[in-house]
Amino acid sequence: MKITYKQSAQLLIVIYLPIMFLMWHHLVYGGTNLIGATTLMSIIGILFFFLFIKKQKIDKNTLPVYLFFIYCLLYIHIHLIIVGNKTDMFDRDLYSYHLTISIYYLISYTVGQHITKTNNKILLLFYLLISIKIFSNIDGSTFSINLSDIDNEKRGVYLVLADIFSLFSFIIISSTSSFHKKIILFTVSTIILFYLNSRATLYIFIFVNIIYFIFFFKTKKIISLIFIAIPFFLYFSDFFNYLIDINERMLFIFSSPMEDASHIARVSLSKTGFARIYESPIIGDYGGVIETNNHLGTYIHNIFSYWQTYGFIALICSLYFFIYQPIYTISKIIKTKKTRDNNFPSLIFCLSLYLPLMIILAKSYTWHYAWFCLGAIHKYLSENKINIKSNK
Secondary structure: OOHHHHHHHHHHHHHHHHHHHHHHHHOOOOOEEEEEOHHHHHHHHHHHHHHHHHHHHOOOOOOHHHHHHHHHHEEEHHHHHHHOOEEEEOEEEHHHHHHHHHHHHHHHHHHOOOOOOHHHHHHHHHHHHHHHHHOOOOOOOOOOOOOOOHHHHHHHHHHHHHHHHHHHHHHHHHHHHHHHHHHOOOOOOOOHHHHOHHOOOOOOOHHHHHHHHHHHHHHHHOOOOOOHHHHHHHHOOOHHHHHHHOOOOHHHHHHHHOOHHHHHHHHHHHHHHHHHHHHHOOOOOOHHHHHHHHOOOOOOOOHHHHHHHHHHHHHHHHHHHHHHHHHHHHHHHHOHHHHOHHHHHHHHHHHHHHHHHHHHHOOOOOOOHHHHHHHHHHHHHOOOOOOOOOOO
């Protein structure tokens, strides 16, 4: 039986999000996989890319992306030849670390570029499976994910889970035309993201969906939603207060930002990172985090990490890809009257708002899901024959 391009693209998005989530979640609770999630996705993504090489469109939106990927690969190889390799405290070497990231840039962008309509029942089945799996493992005493069985260098897995689930939730929410179903899915997803313990992902997910509902639905529906939401929150206010008390970390940054450990650490990393950038503003400070902290993960946690790692060219490219292009796309979608009746523009609207907020406020150059969002944005622009440079 021959597998078509469409079937392969549908399978790719299912593997990239829900199956990857289940594999990573399995590791949190002490399980083992026959093959690592990263390895599996790398093999499948590269295989798809080359099997359907003719489907990889090259236009004025995608060409700069591929040139940037080549730039990153050349950068890390030239550094390896001239300076050599380094390892951090967890024995992770600089070259392999960044080569893996570069490969995942390509894979994530490819998945986004070929995102296609998938059977809603299949998507909902995976959504239900993930939800049941999470709720069945919730510890009522903390209402947060338990990472006690995870090695220190892998503790960031909760961030991966939150990233995957938020993106999958955007797809699920946009795939249904029912306003009430969207609200239910949004509510369930918010509770799960609270449990997954990633504050930035939770806050931005909520904000993006609120903006989405305001722009895409009639005022009457929004007003009715507010009238329903107010008594709902009042009725369950004790429960919400209980959740906040047992997992105060999720809102602690609002009450005491100067005492929040994560915020303090990020400020410290930013100060160190910008000091290193100041010393080498053109070519950046690739590998400098090993010299300063002996830890590959101690980079600036926002878009400026591209500058810190790959130099000034990377900063300009990232600003264009992750801020200018999404904002431009949002403006085009808002101007298109038929968006309310089409699920794909709804998804692209959410991703176009989610991407710049995440990369400005919380995520670094290692966050390859940025390229997934950009790939989906470029698919929308291509399908609607929108060329950013020509402003048509």
